[in-house]
Amino acid sequence: MTYDPVGWHNYKFFYGDGKKEAWLMSQGHLIGYQFSGLNDEKKNLVPMTNWLNAGTYYGTDNTNQESMLYYENRLDSWLANHPNYYLDYKVTPIYQKDELIPRQIELQYVGIDEKGKLLEIKVGGSKEKVDQYSVTHVVLDNVSANAEINYLDGTAKNTVKNKEEKAKKRS
Numbered sequence: 001m002t003y004d005p006v007g008w009h010n011y012k013f014f015y016g017d018g019k020k021e022a023w024l025m026s027q028g029h030l031i032g033y034q035f036s037g038l039n040d041e042k043k044n045l046v047p048m049t050n051w052l053n054a055g056t057y058y059g060t061d062n063t064n065q066e067s068m069l070y071y072e073n074r075l076d077s078w079l080a081n082h083p084n085y086y087l088d089y090k091v092t093p094i095y096q097k098d099e100l101i102p103r104q105i106e107l108q109y110v111g112i113d114e115k116g117k118l119l120e121i122k123v124g125g126s127k128e129k130v131d132q133y134s135v136t137h138v139v140l141d142n143v144s145a146n147a148e149i150n151y152l153d154g155t156a157k158n159t160v161k162n163k164e165e166k167a168k169k170r171s
Helices: 050-054 068-081 163-170
Strands: 012-015 020-023 025-029 045-049 086-094 104-112 136-141 147-149 156-158
Touching: 012 156, 025 050, 045 050, 050 068, 068 086, 068 104
Parallel strands: none
Antiparallel strands: 012 020, 025 045, 086 104, 104 136, 147 156
């Protein structure tokens, strides 16, 4: 990735028991690469915690319903299982006032059959809410349990002490 979105800062923070550390943020694609084929498109990138983007602090966890990956993979499977249908998919970052980091990401999706009829898609996420037009809405928080994020300027503080700091505190 050669483009850093507005507000981009990155920190390697401790997580869990403080023995391991991982990058807090990623340059998150609003529309996943599997749907757009775009990797370094400025309009498609915002700072996202790895928890929101990939479902874990390090690597990926597509079972985490708090992550975009969970919904993206299931929508991709829905498309593969419905080759004659279309997916109408919209992703919106939600900011407060002049903040540089979105506090939330809203996903909206609906299937469309070959006759143009809207089809409700539910992929099993606990955050799914379907409106009167059969469009599913999911709002995900741009947070990480190991960090306190300043959404106004993109800075953050690690809230998990490393194992050495924990040992000093005990002595």
